Amino acid sequence: MNGTVQETIDWHTASPQQLDGCRCILMTRTGTIIDGRLKASPPHDGYQATRFTLDDTDRTLQGMQILSVDQRRPPILQPSIRTLTVLKG
Template sequence: MMGVVQETIDWHTATPEELDGRRCIIRTTDGTIIDGWLHAIPPFTPDYQTTRFTLDDTDLCLGLLRILSVSPKHGTAILQPHIRSLTVT
């Protein structure tokens, strides 16, 4: 049986719309690996245009774990300090 290969998405340059709902693999600074789905939290005001991402967690155990902040206005994508690496497919 052959495995399925999916292209990765460059989270450094992707838009919030391209990242929302995508599968991700996260490695935290303590070495924990988490396989999940990105969930976008839209900006709160028009002046604050940063979209924050957490895990889409139906059990609500990890749903508040912040992963990434993306600001199209400033052209930045920044991992939270407790995240060592992020792969998005």
């Protein structure tokens, strides 16, 4: 059986630039698995963190909040998400 192995990125320590556009696989608290790409929204309106939403091709989940990354604090995973795996490429 042939398969492709993709390297993961540690979202706990990665910079916003490293995460932007990366493929992500997440599981919600209700057990739903979602495969998509992270889309960064730079800090604005006095908010210091880069916010990441889901950028899906069907646009049905576009704008779903995933993660907030502030270089001064630990990243914050949204409460509705149980696990997050980020893949390079």
